[in-house]
Amino acid sequence: MNSSSGSVGTERTAIRTHEVRRHYTMGQSVIRAVDGVSLEIAAGEFVALLGSSGSGKSSLLNLLAGLDRPTSGGVIVQGRELSKLSREELAHYRLHVVGMVFQSFNLIGSMTVAENVELPLRFAEVERSRRDTLALEALERVGLRARHDHRPSELSGGEQQRAALARALINRPQILLADEPTGNLDSRTGTEIMNLIREFNQQLGMTVVMVTHERVLAEKYAQRMIFLADGKLVDEQIVASAAAPGLEGRQP
Amino acid sequence: MKLPDLTELALRNLRESVLRNSLTTIGISVGVASLVAMLSLGIGLQQLASRHLEKSGLFDTVIVTSRRDLRHNGREQNNSEPAPSESPTLDEAARAKMEHLPNVLEAYPDIRFITELRFEDKPHLTMVSALPESMKNNDAFEGMAGQFFTSTNADEAILQKSFAAELMGKDSKRGIDQYKAADFSSLLGKQITMRYAQRQAGAPVPETQDEKDVDELMDVPATAYSVVSREQKLTIVGIADLDPESMRGPTRGKVFLPLGLAESLHVMQPTDLRAIASSSSNQPTYSSISVRVKDPKQVESVENAIKKMGFNAFSILDATRSLRQFFAVLDLFLGIFGSLALAVASIGIVNTLVMAILERRREIGIMKAIGASDGDVRKLFFAEAGAMGILGGIAGVALGWTIGHVINFGTNIYLKRQALPPEHFWAVPWWLVGAAVAFAFVVSLVSGLYPAGRAARLDPVQALRYE
Numbered sequence: 001m002n003s004s005s006g007s008v009g010t011e012r013t014a015i016r017t018h019e020v021r022r023h024y025t026m027g028q029s030v031i032r033a034v035d036g037v038s039l040e041i042a043a044g045e046f047v048a049l050l051g052s053s054g055s056g057k058s059s060l061l062n063l064l065a066g067l068d069r070p071t072s073g074g075v076i077v078q079g080r081e082l083s084k085l086s087r088e089e090l091a092h093y094r095l096h097v098v099g100m101v102f103q104s105f106n107l108i109g110s111m112t113v114a115e116n117v118e119l120p121l122r123f124a125e126v127e128r129s130r131r132d133t134l135a136l137e138a139l140e141r142v143g144l145r146a147r148h149d150h151r152p153s154e155l156s157g158g159e160q161q162r163a164a165l166a167r168a169l170i171n172r173p174q175i176l177l178a179d180e181p182t183g184n185l186d187s188r189t190g191t192e193i194m195n196l197i198r199e200f201n202q203q204l205g206m207t208v209v210m211v212t213h214e215r216v217l218a219e220k221y222a223q224r225m226i227f228l229a230d231g232k233l234v235d236e237q238i239v240a241s242a243a244a245p246g247l248e249g250r251q252p
Numbered sequence: 253m254k255l256p257d258l259t260e261l262a263l264r265n266l267r268e269s270v271l272r273n274s275l276t277t278i279g280i281s282v283g284v285a286s287l288v289a290m291l292s293l294g295i296g297l298q299q300l301a302s303r304h305l306e307k308s309g310l311f312d313t314v315i316v317t318s319r320r321d322l323r324h325n326g327r328e329q330n331n332s333e334p335a336p337s338e339s340p341t342l343d344e345a346a347r348a349k350m351e352h353l354p355n356v357l358e359a360y361p362d363i364r365f366i367t368e369l370r371f372e373d374k375p376h377l378t379m380v381s382a383l384p385e386s387m388k389n390n391d392a393f394e395g396m397a398g399q400f401f402t403s404t405n406a407d408e409a410i411l412q413k414s415f416a417a418e419l420m421g422k423d424s425k426r427g428i429d430q431y432k433a434a435d436f437s438s439l440l441g442k443q444i445t446m447r448y449a450q451r452q453a454g455a456p457v458p459e460t461q462d463e464k465d466v467d468e469l470m471d472v473p474a475t476a477y478s479v480v481s482r483e484q485k486l487t488i489v490g491i492a493d494l495d496p497e498s499m500r501g502p503t504r505g506k507v508f509l510p511l512g513l514a515e516s517l518h519v520m521q522p523t524d525l526r527a528i529a530s531s532s533s534n535q536p537t538y539s540s541i542s543v544r545v546k547d548p549k550q551v552e553s554v555e556n557a558i559k560k561m562g563f564n565a566f567s568i569l570d571a572t573r574s575l576r577q578f579f580a581v582l583d584l585f586l587g588i589f590g591s592l593a594l595a596v597a598s599i600g601i602v603n604t605l606v607m608a609i610l611e612r613r614r615e616i617g618i619m620k621a622i623g624a625s626d627g628d629v630r631k632l633f634f635a636e637a638g639a640m641g642i643l644g645g646i647a648g649v650a651l652g653w654t655i656g657h658v659i660n661f662g663t664n665i666y667l668k669r670q671a672l673p674p675e676h677f678w679a680v681p682w683w684l685v686g687a688a689v690a691f692a693f694v695v696s697l698v699s700g701l702y703p704a705g706r707a708a709r710l711d712p713v714q715a716l717r718y719e
Contacts, residue, residue, distance in 0.1 A: 067621055067712045088625050095623025106618045106716065110268045122257045123623045167622060 284648025381505025617715025641696025
């Protein structure tokens with residue numbers, strides 16, 4: 001397990017950070033949200049970022065997502081140095097390279113589920129007819145096709161997160177970034193969502209970086225756990241029980 | 253994002269907070285309405301003015317005089333100058349030639365002379381002028397009492413109202429404006445006798461018409477021209493309301509005769525002596541000819557054609573330039589006043605969109621997180637501003653049009669009460685409709701500049717944190 005992930009890391013590194021820092025100034029004090037983190041995530045890997053609240057795990061995820069720029073250090077995703085990209089190029093990166101899901105789902109309330117799902121395709125200027133097909137396909141994949149014309153407020157939390165997953169999936173990104181995806185869900189629905197994410201990881205080969213504070217969840221689904229505290233990487237663990245590709249059948 | 257998507261999303265967003273966006277759009281439409289109302293008033297007044305001026309014959313008429321006369325006048329003392337015989341005479345042949353120029357409606361000689369008229373055995377000295385039939389449609393004769401000449405050769409006369417007042421013994425110098433033409437309608441149908449000097453070619457013609465009294469005044473033996481005094485009885489058929497001093501051309505007189513009759517009388521005119529001195533032909537010459545053009549736009553070309561024929565030509569077209577300037581300034585001021593409301597409305601757009609950014613902060617953050625570029629967000633807010641502009645513009649044009657017609661209607665009721673004819677002083681041409689909507693669109697896009705820029709620059713991480 002260790003050797004396999006190591007060999008993938010050098011051959012096909014999806015994400016690499018080098019001494020990345022993100023500092024905020026609040027009045028006169030400086031908050032070191034991310035303070036010199038260096039890590040490597042292989043393509044196809046499922047990594048959990050763990051830490052208590054304020055440990056900087058979400059800030060690190062935002063840096064990986066290209067939503068935020070580091071104060072110093074580098075974030076290299078699939079060969080791209082994100083800090084060197086223009087705002088326009090970063091938007092393109094977010095649109096095509098990464099997909100994001102959030103704790104609070106972040107669906108747009110004025111749009112139907114299908115419209116939410118196809119919104120990235122609008123930004124990608126995909127033809128309308130193709131958009132509809134792709135949106136329905138994505139909804140099919142997360143088991144929400146029947147509710148495509150509902151508004152998010154008419155859905156349960158689990159269904160909303162499924163819709164958010166379908167939206168994250170629609171542009172076929174190589175990397176899925178999930179920020180506490182089950183934080184607002186009960187454990188049963190949380191498991192459903194996690195199973196979907198694992199499905200993306202194993203069937204579609206997507207690299208998954210999931211921020212969570214639930215160690216149990218991380219141990220169950222992730223291949224590797226990265227622990228953060230006060231913006232620093234404090235520990236790293238390979239999860240022995242996690243399913244390597246092809247072993248998912250043994251999982252309950 | 254593509255334009256159809258942008259439009260769809262923008263309209264959807266506008267519907268989301270329908271009250272606020274409707275109020276903003278109404279604000280724009282009021283602004284556009286005031287602009288349209290002001291400008292259409294300006295345009296309408298200009299059209300009204302030019303309609304009246306065109307009808308007055310001032311703008312479609314070229315006055316032609318002989319160069320010969322002018323040279324003669326100017327160089328009377330300089331005998332060494334060659335006689336201006338190279339310039340053609342202004343006679344019937346020249347008149348016919350002018351009438352055949354392109355775009356010319358008619359060319360008629362200006363016959364105007366001062367003579368004595370007898371009414372109830374009292375002599376009155378006044379200016380007599382001949383009118384062509386086309387003058388019937390001139391608005392100078394719009395408010396007249398009685399009627400226009402029955403034919404161009406009828407023994408009839410139309411009096412200017414101040415002369416009518418003089419005939420009735422009223423003081424014409426003071427307060428003539430108090431009288432209306434209708435006050436003198438008792439004169440209609442009465443006879444008036446005109447005494448005039450007739451120019452005759454060759455031997456004096458004896459009494460051929462029983463109405464005419466031959467009384468030889470003087471002979472010009474060298475050229476066989478003679479001038480005889482004659483009388484012509486005329487029936488008063490109309491009293492005109494026009495002001496003789498304000499008008500040019502044939503309407504400048506106090507007594508009017510039909511042109512055909514005036515021509516047949518061969519009244520001695522001031523130019524005749526010069527014509528006698530310089531011309532050997534027996535043809536009558538005219539002091540000036542009025543050439544009426546089909547359209548004021550063609551006046552210049554006709555004027556140039558007549559000048560090429562060797563005559564002096566003059567039109568009042570140059571004078572209209574200052575009139576156009578006046579209306580341009582008027583339109584500008586009306587436009588500025590009208591735009592003020594639109595400027596206020598544009599602040600409303602800025603306000604609405606800034607509010608929308610605050611409200612939809614999280615939505616903007618979401619869109620950016622899933623791949624919207626700054627440009628996409630900017631365009632979306634632009635589209636919302638533009639949609640409000642176009643909708644407000646269309647509603648505003650409709651509103652302005654309605655306001656205009658209501659005011660026009662109201663004014664006409666007032667005019668009717670004042671016994672004045674109704675006027676159409678409101679005009680909304682198609683270009684104004686298009687320009688107003690386009691202007692509203694541009695103004696709202698400019699108003700959207702700041703909010704759209706602000707939305708585009710929003711930090712997605714902070715926007716996503718916003719609840």
